[in-house]
Amino acid sequence: MANRGRDFVATVQGQWREKSHRDLRILAQDEFSRLGLHEALVTGQASTTDAATQRAFFEALHLLAFTTQAAEHALALRAFADSRQVAPTLTVTELRQVYGVLIAARQFAAAQAWQKRMDEAAREFLPIIIDRLGPGASPSVWVVGKTPDTLERQVARELAGAQVIMIAGLGCPFSQAALRGIAADPLLAARLAPLTQWLVLPESRLGFRDLRAWNEAHPTMELMLIHNLEDWALVERPATPQFFFLRDGKVVARIAGWPKEGRSEAMHDALDALEHERTGVTR
Template identity: 35%
Template sequence: MRIMSRASACLLLGLMAWETCAAAGLSALRDITDQRGGLDDRRFAALVDRVYADLKASGADGVGREPSASFEAAYLALFYSPKSAHLEDLQRAFAGLESQGAPTDAQIENLHVSLVRMRRFDAADALAARHPEAGLEPLPGRSPVTELPPGQRLAWRVEAGTDSQRLQAVGLPAPSDGILVSSHPHCGPSQRAAEAIAADPQLAALFARHATLLVHQAGRFAAAEEGAWRPGGVTLPLNWVHREADWPEVDSWATPVFYFLRDGQVVATVSGWSKEGQREALLAAADQAGLIPE
């Protein structure tokens, strides 16, 4: 029987104790997506946290003792569940690798991506300076983060300057009535959705008035000109969220997903973009949210 078959039965069917799952070792964490099933992002992150905690407690495959195994486990946990505790584990393991003089370029890049994802920009810059041999892509300059007004949520926008790009901190109000769109500049369906919406006068007007584009807590930023939507002559910029946890309305950071809100509550969700588009589904959801004028 394959290791992940044991882990799958344990995690999803409750046929074994969690401690037995941990005994499956690092491979259970490597293949954790096999266990996702219908779990949304938050429930799946909780599953990852539990498997990772059990793996650390069991010490299987050297996790918690050997820097390389500990680094891989922490990186996987952070990839699926962006929590500061996982990043701290990752940094400790990397310090162990550095003390051995042994970090690979891939490990250096994985730590850099993780630091950016957790918005530890200064630490990412310091890592790049410490390991120039890895050829890490430098981060854009960035604005200072000032205290936001109550109720606003921190996000980042990539803005083009005269000869460089810049990360600009912005405060976004907590959504009330409107549309939150989980998108990404390198997602083909997201770009097809943007083009179809811009070409449809009714949808273009709807999104120009009500849509806010969000990008998950990503470890890389795309160029300023990538990914913006332009419905109805209005440019909707991408907002790279500072923390996914700041957006409880979004239960899946797949792309594209459209969340329609009324009085701050999600009343309808439209997921994906088929070849035929989602026009009728979007209009029905907008009507349910009270966004279509009578």
């Protein structure tokens, strides 16, 4: 089983830059089943093997949960890690990895409980979660609530008319540079403000206090957390930052990355193209 776990990791990691997020997610789930790892999980065989095999299986299951960001796989990793045979052997890194996939899968209650097992330096503040939406509500986002220290799930704005979608990462320095660069450019910020949904990818840390601090300082550029990346089909690869310029859901222009010199000219050109789609004239 250890070799099968290693084969799974090698296959998925080997396709990481080649496939779209959707195709990679399908590949990971198919390979996990094809190699018999899913069966070993559901029968409990995986947790009753020797320590080296448990390590290899943990790595494979963690990669499955990390790749898919699916609740079922994140919770399966937690259950495996919490089993009587595996729990006493978990490393500090593995404890953090379980927490990370629970956060990315938006399993906040499970993450809150798991965090108590982690070293204090690795813990983070988690807000009160308010989720009044049913499982069929998509796409949806998490926003900083009006009540202090709350995070609330809401239906995302419909992709109608002219819109810009920014895909950012709270832990991505290029995303941070892009956000700071736009905020420091009054004309660009003013053009983007009424059109843009500022979205943050699911990551292994929630970063609520950083999110709240940014939003308080930049109320016209409020960041929102994506609930489930599967709901955003236009994001083929979860690279950050990315900007999608849309007209009625159709991508008119896309800008990826943020160099040191910024992308002000390219952003204005893309906004002009978006305006041209509506009026037939440019700025």
